[in-house]
Structures are given as C-alpha cells and as structure tokens.
Amino acid sequence: MPKFDYDLITLGAGSAGVRASRVAARYGARVAVVEERYLGGTCVNVGCVPKKLFVYAAHFGEDFDDAAGFGWTVGGRDFAWPRLIENKNAEIARLNGVYRDLLEGAGARIIEGRARLLDAHTVAVGEDTYTAERILVATGGWPAVPDVPGREHVITSNEAFFLESLPGTIVIVGGGYIAVEFAGIFHGLGARVIQLYRGPLFLRGFDDDVRQALAREMGKRGIDLRFDSSVESIERRDTGDGPRFTVTLADGGAIEAGLVMYATGRRPITKGLGLEDAGVAVNEKGAIVVDEEWRTSVPNIHAIGDVTDRINLTPVAVAEGQALADLLFNPSGRSVGYDGVPSAVFSQPPVGTVGLTEAEARARYGAVDVYRSTFRPLKHTLSGRDEQAMMKLIVDSRSDRVVGVHMVGPDAGEIIQGIAVALKCGATKAQFDATIGIHPTTAEEFVLMREKAPRPAPAG
C-alpha cells in the first residue's frame, strides 16, 4: 500500500500546473490537480489567448483604412462586440476541453473545488481530504486594484473579457503590459480611450526608446495618453443609457467615461490556501519563496509560475512546470534559463524585446554600442499611414556580443522570437552583420544596421 493517496497533488490548473501535472503523470506518477475556477488558468481564460484574439479584432479597423491606398474600396463597416465575445467564448470553451483531455489523457485526476493545505502532506477540498508525497502550488495571480475611493466601480482585465457592450469612452489606469494592450484594443474597436499613468512615461523597465516610440505611435492613433496623472476618486451614477463614471484626478481635473478599467499589476494568489498551516513561507508581497529547484520552505512542497512572482509570463510558467516534473520524476539535469527571456507587448504597434535595455547594458558593461533605426515600414508608403518602426541593437563593445534587442513595429513579437535564439547562442554584432537579410522585410533591418548612435556625453 502506498503511504499517500498521490505522488503529486497540484493546486491550480493554469499554464504551470497543467504542464507539471501532465508531464509527471506521463512519467508514471499518480497525480491529482485541484482547480476551483477554469482549466487553463489566466492565459487561456482571461489573459494571453483571448487578449490576442481581441488584438486581431482591433486591428481590422486600421487594416480597412490602410486598404484604400492599395486600391480597395471597403464598404460600410459595423462592429458587433457581442459577436466577438460569443466567438471568443466558444474558442475558450474548446480550449478548456483540450486542457481537460491533456490532463486526463496523461492519467492525472482533476478535482474540482478550492484546495486548502491542512499540513505538509494533506489537502482538503470541500469535505474530502487527500494526501500526497509532494504538493505543488501553482495558483497564479489575480489583478490588484489600489485602495482608491470608488474602487468598487472599476473593472479589471478579468471583467474586460466579458463586457456586455463596449462603452464610447473608456478610462484605463496603469502603464504596464495590460493597460497598454487594452488601450490599443478598445481604441481599435472604436472607443475613445484615455490612459492614465502615474509616472512620466509608461512601460517602466522597458528600454527608453521603446517607451518613447510607443507613446508617440499610440498618440498618433488618437489614444489620449496622460502621464503624471493619478486618480483621486471614482464616482458612479446610473443613467438611462447605463452607468456613467466620473474620474477625479489628483490635479483637480475630471473625466467622464462609460467604463473605468484598472490594470495596475497582479498579486500572487496565496491567501486562504492554508500555507501558514503547512509552514510555507511567503514574502512581503505574498509571493511564495522558492529556491532554485522551486522548493518552498517546506521541502516536499514546491511552487512555480505567477504565485512565485518572478518572471510572470506564460512560457516561463510552462518551462518551470516541465523542469519541475523532470526534476521530481525523470531527472534530466535540464533547468530553466531565466536569462534572455524575450517578451512582447501586444500593443498597436506591438513591442518585442529581449535582453538588456540600454540603461541596464551601460550599467553592466560600461562601454556599449547602440544601433538604432527608425523608418516607415514599406506597407505604409502606399497606405499613407504615418507610422514609424523603431529597431535597436545594444552591443557590449568589449566582446562584440549583442546583449539587447528591442523593437516597436509590425510583427515585433514574431521577429524578436527568432532573435532571442541568436542571443541565447551568444551572437556577436559581427555575426548579425554576416547574416544575409530577407528582402523586403522589416526584420532585415536587424542585420543591416551599421551606424552607431552617438555615445551620450559623460555626466558632469
């Protein structure tokens, strides 16, 4: 008789938990996954996947405009938000089924309900209890809204995916990935968007040229970007046409809108899980603290993905799930490379980035060479759209290695994915230069840049 009911019980069937559980089950482990909400987690249900579908939807508006320069006359257009939501919901339901099949097909059991740890080996779900040799916490994160008067009137990205209608004017608060992406989505679908960010320039942590280029392009499209702008309070009143909101700003101004969305970061889901009963330590932000083998302060309890609040990206969570399953049930010595993780912001135009920002590279290497190019993509010579792509390479002068690559422009995410492989291989600027371009593409600019940007004058 085995000592425990399961070899592994996973809390949370998101990107991290599903990968770890199904791989562990395929290796022969007896696995159960407890999930209280939806299979596939944030990414599938209220994150990456529906967001990207919305981005496609939003892009059609400007594609119709751009078509005219190529000879097309596009007839009357009408956008039906309910149809987008309905089709998106059907696709997500299909994906929920795929995730169920993946888990069950691998031999893992899905337990529906909210899990609570009773001790280091026991999980309660409703009236039932289950024991496991190892427990994996992969409960993810949840949007956080600051304590501003009227916070009960605002929505987060969770609700944005299920709105019944698209209001004419939308205020978005925040300056990170989600705020910028939804500003582009709502604007592209026809709403007037006002984005408020508390600092001088949004996307803090990204390369400064990226931040400036994106702000310029979003501004040109007609998104009302207001930096150094903080919300004092939000009031709601009901009218015959639905709710209206007044957003009062710290500078005394006020904005009227049909919807207020906060995208001000996400917090790990660790409350109410019984972590304290099991002795699992969390940090001051509520994130589970793990070592390099994703072990918590309790050796048989592991944690991966957004609940550890490190690099909160789906592919990182998936890589951690795979690596942990390998480590526990089929050791291969492979781990997760946290350096050089590429990412994209699906703004309009999109951002793609890998490696260090210019400021980080200067701080780390001292002497760096910067190659920067800003140009109008070929498509827009005929579309007439006033859009500039910005591409940038950052090179460590001493070793000639390319240490950062950044882009704002069409297909930036698709382009940077390939460049990220080159950076993993330690590519030098000379190797970029020796690579033949594909003509005519935007991406070829990365192998054609020869002129260094002037070095900034030394301070003082």
Ligand code: NDP
């Ligand atoms: P981010 O952490 O990216 O950004 C949060 C934003 O909210 C920042 O601009 C921050 O400002 C601002 N903010 C934080 N607290 C307050 C406050 N009290 N008042 C006003 N503004 C505030 O969070 P997101 O919610 O955009 O996204 C969460 C995470 O999800 C991302 O960091 C990313 O890891 C992941 N994600 C990835 C995507 C992708 O890969 N394309 C897409 C969506 C999400 P400041 O900079 O001044 O602190």
